[in-house]
Amino acid sequence: MAYLLGFDIGSSSIKAALLNVEGQLVAAATSPPTELEIIAPKPGWAEQDPRTWWEHVKRATAAILAKSQVNPEEIKAIGISYQMHGLVLVDREGEVLRPAIIWCDSRAAGIGDRAFTELGEEQCLARFLNSPGNFTASKLKWVLENEPEIYRKVHKAMLPGDYIAMRMTGEIKTTPSGLSEGILWDFQEQTLAEALLAYYGIDRELIPEVVPTFAPQGQLSAKAAGELGLKPGTVVAYRAGDQPNNAFSLNVLNPGEVAATAGTSGVVYGVGSKPEYDPKSRVNTFLHVNHQPEAPRYGILLCLNGTGSLNRWLKQNLMAESATYDEMNRLAAAVPAGAEGLMIFPYGNGAERTLENKEINASLHGLNFNLHHRGHLLRAGQEGIVFALNYGLEIMKQMGVETNLVRAGQANMFLSPLFGEVFATVTGARVELYNTDGAQGAARGAGLGAGIYRVPAEAFAGLKTEKTIEPNPELVPVYRELYEKWAAVLQAQLRK
Numbered sequence: 499m500a501y502l503l504g505f506d507i508g509s510s511s512i513k514a515a516l517l518n519v520e521g522q523l524v525a526a527a528t529s530p531p532t533e534l535e536i537i538a539p540k541p542g543w544a545e546q547d548p549r550t551w552w553e554h555v556k557r558a559t560a561a562i563l564a565k566s567q568v569n570p571e572e573i574k575a576i577g578i579s580y581q582m583h584g585l586v587l588v589d590r591e592g593e594v595l596r597p598a599i600i601w602c603d604s605r606a607a608g609i610g611d612r613a614f615t616e617l618g619e620e621q622c623l624a625r626f627l628n629s630p631g632n633f634t635a636s637k638l639k640w641v642l643e644n645e646p647e648i649y650r651k652v653h654k655a656m657l658p659g660d661y662i663a664m665r666m667t668g669e670i671k672t673t674p675s676g677l678s679e680g681i682l683w684d685f686q687e688q689t690l691a692e693a694l695l696a697y698y699g700i701d702r703e704l705i706p707e708v709v710p711t712f713a714p715q716g717q718l719s720a721k722a723a724g725e726l727g728l729k730p731g732t733v734v735a736y737r738a739g740d741q742p743n744n745a746f747s748l749n750v751l752n753p754g755e756v757a758a759t760a761g762t763s764g765v766v767y768g769v770g771s772k773p774e775y776d777p778k779s780r781v782n783t784f785l786h787v788n789h790q791p792e793a794p795r796y797g798i799l800l801c802l803n804g805t806g807s808l809n810r811w812l813k814q815n816l817m818a819e820s821a822t823y824d825e826m827n828r829l830a831a832a833v834p835a836g837a838e839g840l841m842i843f844p845y846g847n848g849a850e851r852t853l854e855n856k857e858i859n860a861s862l863h864g865l866n867f868n869l870h871h872r873g874h875l876l877r878a879g880q881e882g883i884v885f886a887l888n889y890g891l892e893i894m895k896q897m898g899v900e901t902n903l904v905r906a907g908q909a910n911m912f913l914s915p916l917f918g919e920v921f922a923t924v925t926g927a928r929v930e931l932y933n934t935d936g937a938q939g940a941a942r943g944a945g946l947g948a949g950i951y952r953v954p955a956e957a958f959a960g961l962k963t964e965k966t967i968e969p970n971p972e973l974v975p976v977y978r979e980l981y982e983k984w985a986a987v988l989q990a991q992l993r994k
Contacts, residue, residue, distance in 0.1 A: 499518050499519070499572060500518070500519045500572055500573075500574045500950065501516055501517065501518055501519070501524065501568055501572050501573045501574065502516070502517045502518075502519065502573070502574065502575050502576075502577070502941040502942070502944050502945045502950070503515075503516050503559075503562070503573050503575070503576045503577070503728075503941055503944070504516075504517070504576070504577045504578075504579065504936075504937040504938055504939065504940030504941030504942070504943070504944060505555060505558070505576070505577070505578050505579065505662065505937060505940055506579040506580075506740065506743075506935065506936035506937040506939075506940060507551050507555070507578065507579065507580040507581060507658050507659060507662055507740075508534075508581055508740065508761065508762065508936075509534065509536060509546065509581045509600055509601065509602075509762055510533045510534055510761065510762050510806070511528050511529065511530060511533060511534060511554070512528070512529050512551060512554035512555055512557075512558050513526070513527070513528050513558065513935060513936065513937040514526065514527045514528075514529075514555075514558035514559060514561070514562050514937055515562075515935065515937035515938045515940070515941050516562050516566050516568060516573070516941070517938060517941045517942065517945075517960075519574075519945065519950055519951075520959060520960060521942070521957070521958065521959035521960025521961065522960050523933075523938060523960075524566050524568065525561075525562045525565040525566035525568075526562070526935075526937065526938075527557075527558045527559075527561035527562045527565065528558065529554040529555075529557040529558040529561065530554060530557075533810065534546065534550065534554070536600070536602075537597060540605075542603070542604035542605060542848055542849070542857060543599075543603050543604070543605055544599070544600050544601075544602045544603040544604075544848060545597035545598060545599060545600060545603065546597060546598050546600055547594070547597050547598070548586050548594050548597075548598050548658065548661050549594060551658065551661070551662060552662065552665050555662060555665075555726070556725055556726055559726045559727060559728065560727060563727055570727060570728045570729045570732075571729050573728060573729065573732055574732070574733070574945075574948060574950060575732070575733050575734075575735045575736075575944035575945060575947065575948035575950065576666065576718070576728075576732055576733070576734045576735070576944055577734075577735065577736035577737070577939075577940035577941055577942070577943040577944030577945075577947065578659045578662055578663055578734065578736065578737040578738075578940055579659070579737075579738055579739070579740050579743035579744075579936040579937065579939060579940040579943075580657065580658040580659030580662065580737070580738075580739060580740060581600060581601050581658050581739075581740055582601055582657070582679045582739035582740055582741060583600075583601040583632075583633050583634055583637075583657075583679055583680065583739075584598050584599060584600045584601055584634065584657060584658045585598060585599045585634050585637040585638055585641070585655060585656075585657075586598045586655070586656045586657070586658060586660070586661040587638075587641065587648065587652045587654075587655055587656075588652070588653055588654055588656065588661070588664070588670075589651050589652070589653050590653040592653075592664060592668075592670075594661075595648050595651055595652060596641070596645065596648055598658060598661075599637045599640075599641075600658075601763070602763070602803050602847050602848040603632070603637070603848065604632060604848040604849035604855075604857055605637070605640055606632050606633075606636035606637045606639065606640040607631065607632040607636075607849045607855045607857075609630075609636045609639050609640055609643075610629055610630035610631040610632055610633065610635075610636035610681075610855075611629065611631070611855065613629075613630040613636065613639075613694070613697060613698070614629040614630060614631070614779070616697070617630075617693070617694070617697055619777075621693075623775045623777065623779070624686065625684050625685060625686050625687075625691070625693065626681050626683070626684065626685065626691060626694065627678075627685055627773055627774075627775040627782075627783040627784075627796075628681055628775065628779050628782045628783060629681075629779035630681045630694060631681070631779060631782075631851065631855060632848075632849055632851075632855060633679070633680050633681040634655075634657065634679070634680030634681070634682065635680050635681045635682050635691070635694055635695070635698060635700070636681070636698075638655050638698070638700055638704070639698040639699075639700065642698070642699065642700065652704055653704075654670045654704055654705075654706050655704045655705065655706075656670065656672065656706060657672060657676050657679070657680065657739070659676065659737045659738070659739070660672050660676065660706060660737070663715060663716065663734055663737055665722060666716070666718055666719070666722045666726075666734055667715070667716030667717060667718065667719060667722070667734055668716070668719045668721075668722075669715070669716040670706045670707070671706050671707045671708070671709045671715055671716065672705070672706040672707070672708055672709070673708065673709060673710065673711045673737060673738070674708060674710075674711070674785050674789070675711050675738060675739065675742055675784060675785045675786065675787055675789065676737070676738075676739060677690065677691070677705070677708065678784040678785040679739050679742075679784050681694065682694070682695070682705065683785065685773050688791060690702065690705060690708075710947075711736060711737065711738055711787045711788075711943075711947070712735070712736055712787070712788075712943060712946045712947040713735065713947050714733045714734075714735050714947065714948065715733075715734050715735060715736075715737065715947070716733075716734050717730075717731045717732065717733055717734070718730055718731060718732040718733075718734065733944075733947075733948050734944075735943075735944045735945075735946075735947030735948040736940060736943030736944045736946065736947040737940075738787045738940075738943065739784075740759075740936055741757075741759065741765045741767050741797070741799055741801075742767070742784065742786055742787045742797050743787065743936050743939045743940060743943065744757055744759045744765070744767065744907070744936055744939065745757035745767045745769065745786070745787075745797065746787050746788075746939050746942070746943060747907065747934045747935065747936060747938055747939020747940075747942065748905040748906070748907065748932055748934065748939075748961075749905075749954065749958045749961060750767070750769055750905055751769065751786070751787075751788050751795065751954060752769060752795075753769055753770050753771040753795075754768075754769070754770075754900060755768070755769050755905070756768045756769075756899065756900070756901050756903065756904045756905065756927075757904070757905050757906065758887075758904045758905070758906040758912075758921075758929075759906060759907065759909075759910065760805050760806065760883070760906070760910050760911030760912055760917065761805065761806045761909075761910040761911075762805065762806045762807050763801055763802060763803050763804075763805050763806070763807070763847075764801070764802040764805030764806075764883060764886070764887050764911070765799060765800060765801050765802070766799075766800045766887060766890065766891055766894065766901070766904070767797050767798070767799050767800075768797070768798045768894060768899035768900075768901070769786055769795055769796070769797055769798075770795075770796050770798060770898070770899070771794055771795065771796070772794070772796065773794070773796055774796070774798065774897045774898065775897075776893055776896075776897060778854055779851070779854075780851055780852045780853070780854060780890070780893050781798055781799060781800045781801075781851065781852065781890060781893050781894055781897070782798070782799050782801075782851065783796050783797070783798050783799070784796070784797050784799060785797070787943070788954075798894055798897060798899055800852065800887065800890035800891060800893070800894055801851055801852075801890075802844065802850070802852065802883065802886045802887055802890065803845070803847035803848050803850055804844040804845055804846050804847040804860060804883075804886075805844065805883050805887075805910075805911060806910055806911060807846075807847050808842070808844040808846065808847075808860065808879055808882075808883060809823070809826070809879060809880075809883075809911065811846075812826070812875060812876060812879050813826060816872045816875060816876070817872075823913070823914070826876050827876075827913075827914040827915065827916055827917075829872065829873040829876050830873060830876035830877040830879075830880055830914075830916050831877070831915070831916045832873055833873045833874050833876075833877040835881075835920075835973055835976050835977065835980065836881070836976070836980045837870070837874045837875075837877040837878040837881065838866075838869055838870065838874060839864040839866065839869075840862065840863075840864050840865060840866070840870050840874045840875070840877075840878040841862070841863040841864055841878055841881075841882060841983075841984050841987060842860070842861075842862055842863075842875070842878040842879050842881070842882035843858070843860055843861045843862075843863070843882055843886070843984075843987075843988060843991070844860055844879070844882045844883050844886050845857075845858050845859060845860050845861075845886070846859050846860030847860075852886070852889060852890040852893065853992060856992065858991055858992070861991070862875075862878075863987050877916070880911070880914060880916055880917045880920060881920055881980070881984075882984070883911065883917070884917070884920045884921050884924050884925075885924065885980075885981050885984045885985070887921070887925075888924050888925055888981060889985060889988065891925055901925055901926070901927045902926070902927060902928065903927060903928050903930065904921075904925070904927040904928070904929050904930070905929075905930050905931075905932060906929060906930070906931055906932070907931065907932055907933075907934050907935050907936075908931040908932065908933060908964045908965060909935050912929075912931055918931070918965075918967045919967060919970055919973075920977070921967075922967045922968060922969045922970070923969045923970045923973050923974055923977050924977050924981055925969075926969055926974075927969070928966065928967070928968055928969070929966070929967040930963050930965075930966050931963070931964050931965040931966070931967070932961060932962065932963055932964060933961070933962050933964050934961055942957040942958065943957075945957055
């Protein structure tokens with residue numbers, strides 16, 4: 499039997515999945531068992547050491563091999579999914595020069611906003627489909643301006659998945675989809691965003707060689723194979739950002755299809771065939787994993803930074819150490835819809851794109867000391883996350899994205915029956931939950947990239963719907979009114 503190995507390099511943990519070529523999950527592992535630390539040296543900053551990711555890739559691989567007892571010789575291809583928008587800088591020896599500036603770091607938002615104005619909003623939207631905003635190119639400009647001694651040593655600037663692939667193969671490469679997520683892709687010219695690099699004064703030689711998303715991208719080096727316990731020469735055949743990969747893992751590849759995830763951040767991702775953009779860049783458009791010039795596919799992405807991170811904060815600060823998320827979900831479900839007037843605004847994880855890169859922080863509204871207890875806080879947290887996602891969905895709908903059906907993995911916040919019902923009821927979407935995750939998607943992508951699967955349909959053998967959630971008709975009018983009240987309070991905060 500042949501096998502495929504996938505990794506999902508998240509900001510909370512590293513997940514690994516081993517599938518056989520028939521699409522069945524053989525083993526899965528997560529490292530570390532508790533969430534990875536996000537380092538915040540200053541307010542609005544968020545960093546992680548890329549070497550820590552590699553350490554947990556090794557641990558997750560060891561756990562997979564121990565659980566499965568599969569012979570490494572039978573693992574035919576490796577795929578990588580990774581947290582988007584990060585910046586990893588290495589010197590000519592491949593050594594990390596500073597901690598990675600990760601997706602939820604806000605320090606470069608002002609740099610991107612200035613570029614949007616000075617380059618011209620129309621030019622940025624026409625060529626990049628986005629404001630340079632708080633994305634990878636702007637983070638690299640921040641290093642140039644603020645850490646010139648580090649910038650002078652930079653050999654290559656990479657995304658997190660590019661770094662992991664480099665550790666595996668010794669080769670530094672990236673993809674068109676990856677460049678687009680960093681606002682380093684010119685959609686008009688279908689090439690590197692030379693105009694933005696020139697404006698920022700960034701040497702184009704810092705950008706890695708570009709390879710297709712689905713293709714042999716390098717082979718496992720003897721050194722990496724020794725560290726991972728795998729066979730030297732195993733092909734790395736796929737890499738993609740976590741949200742395009744999440745959509746791929748759910749077989750969301752064609753116009754009109756929509757995927758969602760609710761991990762550390764919350765995302766809704768719709769696929770289209772036209773290069774649409776939001777004039778205020780509150781939701782963002784990137785190249786989807788299966789984009790081809792002759793068959794264009796664009797991913798329109800709504801991101802809410804504070805999703806699982808809010809739920810984790812509530813767990814750490816309201817619950818006993820032994821408490822589980824299942825217990826939290828039960829406490830939340832025991833409280834009536836609307837949490838008896840308590841509202842939570844889950845914006846405590848950096849600048850938010852849907853709020854035009856404002857950083858308003860999280861807040862409570864309507865707290866009554868004589869009425870509300872932790873169950874109310876837990877319910878208001880889940881409702882607030884859904885309301886914030888719906889706020890962004892309203893922008894996506896203005897761009898023509900339909901959300902009658904949303905696919906998601908049965909994981910993270912979607913493990914909460916309450917969250918699933920509130921999401922379906924507020925958005926009006928039927929939600930289909932599947933037995934997959936980002937690591938499994940990366941394994942399937944590796945099978946396509948290595949030519950083991952000829953077409954995507956072959957890669958998705960074994961993908962099954964685990965649960966379908968319909969909007970609750972009795973609660974639709976209730977939540978419509980609750981959402982309107984929540985949105986009015988948010989607008990008042992934004993006007994301050």
